[in-house]
Amino acid sequence: MSSSAKAGIGVVVAILVLSLVGAAFWYKKKRRRATGYHAGFVMPSPASSPQVLGKTNYSAGSPDYKETMSEFSMGNCRFFTYEELHQITNGFAAKNLLGEGGFGSVYKGCLADGREVAVKKLKGGGGQGEREFQAEVEIISRVHHRHLVSLVGYCISEDQRLLVYDFVPNDTLHHHLHGRGMPVLEWSARVKIAAGSARGIAYLHEDCHPRIIHRDIKSSNILLDNNFEAQVADFGLARLAMDAVTHVTTRVMGTFGYLAPEYASSGKLTERSDVFSFGVVLLELITGRKPVDASKPLGDESLVEWARPLLTEAIETGNVGELIDSRLDKNFNEAEMFRMIEAAAACIRHSASRRPRMSQVVRVLDSLADVDLSNGIQPGKSEMFNVANTAEIRLFQRMAFGSQDFTTDFTQSSWDSRSRDIDASGSRPL
Ligand SMILES: Nc1ncnc2c1ncn2[C@@H]1O[C@H](COP(=O)(O)OP(=O)(O)O)[C@@H](O)[C@H]1O
Ligand SMILES: [Mg+2]
Numbered sequence: 001m002s003s004s005a006k007a008g009i010g011v012v013v014a015i016l017v018l019s020l021v022g023a024a025f026w027y028k029k030k031r032r033r034a035t036g037y038h039a040g041f042v043m044p045s046p047a048s049s050p051q052v053l054g055k056t057n058y059s060a061g062s063p064d065y066k067e068t069m070s071e072f073s074m075g076n077c078r079f080f081t082y083e084e085l086h087q088i089t090n091g092f093a094a095k096n097l098l099g100e101g102g103f104g105s106v107y108k109g110c111l112a113d114g115r116e117v118a119v120k121k122l123k124g125g126g127g128q129g130e131r132e133f134q135a136e137v138e139i140i141s142r143v144h145h146r147h148l149v150s151l152v153g154y155c156i157s158e159d160q161r162l163l164v165y166d167f168v169p170n171d172t173l174h175h176h177l178h179g180r181g182m183p184v185l186e187w188s189a190r191v192k193i194a195a196g197s198a199r200g201i202a203y204l205h206e207d208c209h210p211r212i213i214h215r216d217i218k219s220s221n222i223l224l225d226n227n228f229e230a231q232v233a234d235f236g237l238a239r240l241a242m243d244a245v246t247h248v249t250t251r252v253m254g255t256f257g258y259l260a261p262e263y264a265s266s267g268k269l270t271e272r273s274d275v276f277s278f279g280v281v282l283l284e285l286i287t288g289r290k291p292v293d294a295s296k297p298l299g300d301e302s303l304v305e306w307a308r309p310l311l312t313e314a315i316e317t318g319n320v321g322e323l324i325d326s327r328l329d330k331n332f333n334e335a336e337m338f339r340m341i342e343a344a345a346a347c348i349r350h351s352a353s354r355r356p357r358m359s360q361v362v363r364v365l366d367s368l369a370d371v372d373l374s375n376g377i378q379p380g381k382s383e384m385f386n387v388a389n390t391a392e393i394r395l396f397q398r399m400a401f402g403s404q405d406f407t408t409d410f411t412q413s414s415w416d417s418r419s420r421d422i423d424a425s426g427s428r429p430l
Contacts, residue, residue, distance in 0.1 A: 077137060104122040143236070150165065193224065200230065201358050212236055222281065260277065287325055324337060
């Protein structure tokens, strides 16, 4: 066969293969559309046809119900009937109540396949349209991270709105820090919780599209598993509670004691208001105090205001004595404590633009575990900030802040250079 004939056959074969691939692609796309298996915002109306959203096939009650299932993709999120959630929570029984918060009550339940869930019955759920609620659930259901509580599904029934989350077994950080009769939360667990929850929030702020501002970061929204790994709960709830028409919040949400000043005074909301609230959580971890404690002397009720001068003193002089949780006794690593103090001070800055981004906080907190600045000193085995340790920390600060003046102003650029320095010293990037 001549070479031109060979080339001709080659071209014909290539065209045939290409058209076959094209046809297969077109057919697959069409089939997806027909079954509703679509990644966009085309959603069914659960009110008219309860369907399982996603491929996860949990048992869903009656056989009739099962017949109406279709492969509607919504992350891994499914639709529940009100009856089903009523049943698995023993009729939203008081004994199943896990807690009550600003957005609603949370009940424990167990799905037919044995999966334990927390069912959140939203207050005044009828305020938001069904479609808007679904759109928000859609966004939240796509968020998967080991430090964020997973949404299992949801329910819309008349004016009821319910969300179903994975159950997290070891209660909240608030309970472990402030619960009556609780044993002291070990320092190593505190470090792990700080780093884990920071990662979860950083993911919401910087890796989600659209980005998610939590708006209610607080120790009771940080759930813990049995290894004290943190999972941040309730993200996106504020979105779900939004005004459906304008998509503008009509009231400042969040929790007293955690609110960033600019958000509390003008409703101006950015990721940095979450950073402020996270700084308050760090202060809780450091001091063991509640964000607002009416039993404290007048003027000292607010943790942030009480801590501000002590943070400055700690950073200037290395004297952390009054600041730290006395229940820790000497069982903590000074270098880690100092770094957490620095992170807290930066997060609660008045000026939102001068607070670090969450990913920067993550890098600093991560380095607690990765970079040993303790000079081999065991927790509790040294005097507070002995000479060698102090010298090393000072060196680190000069490196990080690029100037001697690190006491009152943690500028953005100083945080940036600090992150680079930490990266250069071998810590994990986010
Ligand atoms: N996914 C979950 N797993 C286990 N417990 C949960 C879960 N979600 C919420 N809870 C519990 O229910 C309580 C109330 O939740 P919430 O309504 O969010 O109130 P809060 O204002 O305390 O965050 C939480 O503090 C926690 O104890
Ligand atoms: Mg909560």
